[in-house]
Amino acid sequence: MHIDARTLPDKTVIEGDLCIIGAGAAGVSIAMDWIGTPYKVILLEGGGFDYDDRVQELYAGKTTGQPYYPLKSARLHYFGGTTGHWAGFCSTFDEIDFEKREWIPHSGWPITLKDLEPYYRKAHKDVELGSYEWDWKYWQKNDPDLKPMMKDESVVWNKLWQFSPPTRFGTRYRSTIVNAKNIHLYTYANVTEISTNENVSAINEVTAKNYTGKEHIIKAKHFILACSAIQNARVLLASNRQAHKGLGNDNDLVGRYFMEHLEIKSAELWLTKPDPMKLYSLDYGKTKARCELAITKDQQEKHKILNGTSSLSPLIIARSTPPMIKIWDTDDPKEDAKNMVDKLGKAGKIAQSAKGGTLLKSYELFTRIEQAPNPDSRVTLESEKDSLGMPRATLHWVLTPLEKHSIRKIYKLIGQQAGVAGIGRVKLLNYLIDENDTSWPDFTGGGWHHMGTTRMSTDPKYGVVDANCKVHGIANLHIAGSSCYVTAGATNPTLTLIALSLRLSDQMKTII
Amino acid sequence: MKRRSFIRLSVLTAATVTIPFAGCNTSDAELDKKLTVPQTLAQLLDNKSIKSIGKIYGMKYPRDYSLGTLEKQLKENSGGGLLSSKTPEKYLYAVLNKKIQNDFETGNTMVLNGWILSVTEARQCALFSLFYNK
Numbered sequence: 001m002h003i004d005a006r007t008l009p010d011k012t013v014i015e016g017d018l019c020i021i022g023a024g025a026a027g028v029s030i031a032m033d034w035i036g037t038p039y040k041v042i043l044l045e046g047g048g049f050d051y052d053d054r055v056q057e058l059y060a061g062k063t064t065g066q067p068y069y070p071l072k073s074a075r076l077h078y079f080g081g082t083t084g085h086w087a088g089f090c091s092t093f094d095e096i097d098f099e100k101r102e103w104i105p106h107s108g109w110p111i112t113l114k115d116l117e118p119y120y121r122k123a124h125k126d127v128e129l130g131s132y133e134w135d136w137k138y139w140q141k142n143d144p145d146l147k148p149m150m151k152d153e154s155v156v157w158n159k160l161w162q163f164s165p166p167t168r169f170g171t172r173y174r175s176t177i178v179n180a181k182n183i184h185l186y187t188y189a190n191v192t193e194i195s196t197n198e199n200v201s202a203i204n205e206v207t208a209k210n211y212t213g214k215e216h217i218i219k220a221k222h223f224i225l226a227c228s229a230i231q232n233a234r235v236l237l238a239s240n241r242q243a244h245k246g247l248g249n250d251n252d253l254v255g256r257y258f259m260e261h262l263e264i265k266s267a268e269l270w271l272t273k274p275d276p277m278k279l280y281s282l283d284y285g286k287t288k289a290r291c292e293l294a295i296t297k298d299q300q301e302k303h304k305i306l307n308g309t310s311s312l313s314p315l316i317i318a319r320s321t322p323p324m325i326k327i328w329d330t331d332d333p334k335e336d337a338k339n340m341v342d343k344l345g346k347a348g349k350i351a352q353s354a355k356g357g358t359l360l361k362s363y364e365l366f367t368r369i370e371q372a373p374n375p376d377s378r379v380t381l382e383s384e385k386d387s388l389g390m391p392r393a394t395l396h397w398v399l400t401p402l403e404k405h406s407i408r409k410i411y412k413l414i415g416q417q418a419g420v421a422g423i424g425r426v427k428l429l430n431y432l433i434d435e436n437d438t439s440w441p442d443f444t445g446g447g448w449h450h451m452g453t454t455r456m457s458t459d460p461k462y463g464v465v466d467a468n469c470k471v472h473g474i475a476n477l478h479i480a481g482s483s484c485y486v487t488a489g490a491t492n493p494t495l496t497l498i499a500l501s502l503r504l505s506d507q508m509k510t511i512i
Numbered sequence: 513m514k515r516r517s518f519i520r521l522s523v524l525t526a527a528t529v530t531i532p533f534a535g536c537n538t539s540d541a542e543l544d545k546k547l548t549v550p551q552t553l554a555q556l557l558d559n560k561s562i563k564s565i566g567k568i569y570g571m572k573y574p575r576d577y578s579l580g581t582l583e584k585q586l587k588e589n590s591g592g593g594l595l596s597s598k599t600p601e602k603y604l605y606a607v608l609n610k611k612i613q614n615d616f617e618t619g620n621t622m623v624l625n626g627w628i629l630s631v632t633e634a635r636q637c638a639l640f641s642l643f644y645n646k
Contacts, residue, residue, distance in 0.1 A: 419615070419628070420616045422613070427625075427626045427628070
């Protein structure tokens, strides 16, 4: 069932069993998991079914610290959320991502990879991936040309990625949600405040507004906040009528530990013989699975580094592609996306005119790496308010020397293994050469992956939510999505955040 | 292309360039000439780049940066005194390649001008930069 909240009488009171705030990948996945249950599920979406700049504008905010994309264009604010333009890159976290690593302050989840395993399988279906097979050897059986680069996988291993079509949740699941009798989707219902009982131990209701000036009240037994990492923190911090510091923020953790994946050009691989490197290549829209080079758990422990992977692109293409931080620089996500596609298209044309040998003899090595959890990297509220009267968010993104040390070490290991394999040599980019240089070049970017602002811990002193994603101290408020991440892993967050949300969904069924 | 031009230059300059023997009269010029060819790198880089890497090695390790010392180091663990100007090229390069392989396997590597190199091939670059010093 779908209701446009703009058409409701002002101050309508909506009641249900479960209220999901946010209809992106997390919220829609959870809602679908409740279809056919005897419960009335209210799904609130701030925007409509299509892009609306008046709604998108609500995401605008300042950024300080490490240069970042404009906040207004860094997420999408309509039904389906940022899956409206995501690229569909999927992979699972590694075991080590959940572990307490002594060399990474604030690492260690209260759950393990095994806890997520059954939910990864379900998430796999939501994003329409192929076989639940994460070992490259499975894919090699169907394509013998998928050959590994290194001699063995004891230092550098081949981490598999699969590619969603990509599933646009907004279009793919619109009718599923709208036609579900027990799912009540309200569009143009922006939650601006969460209200609790007197002693802040339970949520009574939430307030949803839209640009018509209407304001509605939603009451439910349980609430799940699923608005993305920046917005989740913003809503909690702005809900400060009863809790002065904001909800779930008794220990000043909400909004802290903001994490991104650093995505940055890092090195070049020069081969002695041309090689298409098919196991590592990506023909977007056609490739079902490919690998990135990853560092084994043993080596991460030995060298005290973060988890990161390296992808390969023909150097001639990569050198013609400007860094994303330079392309994605306006407040309009549609313009930014078009600009990105145009630039990639031009690089592709250059590649087409290149001779095969040139194209296949040298590759750019591009890093995607977790950043160390850092309390100084954070989302806060600013005094300026948006058109619905909600304080805007400010992002202060901060990196540490560990990230750079880790990237440098990753490529030394890859370079060493390339030498062992006798395939060629690796050259670090200039910014990685000086071991004492902790600065970042101007092409340092992120993956538009926002994580960590309501981190998970069994101890309220160290986490906003518990191991089941329930906000500490508040009986009926849960949080879904990557804001609950303790560490970021080396992989894009979508598959994992859906798995984590489906795990939460299962937990909710036992308590509602 | 690059490899061919590299080898051509190696041969030609060996015949025409005055080798800086002063202060390194223990080196064997004929052997040095052969040792200056980092075979894998020579397939990837031109002479100028290899010389540049060699000079950076010299700046990092000035005490080792002489023909005699580099020759000695390259001969170490390579069958020792068996390597000489009379050693067949095929055998000499097989020995050096094995050393390079072993360097990578044991982590005996260094970063010069961004390149992650085996210490052996880094020394070859250094020797090259000294040998063709003009």
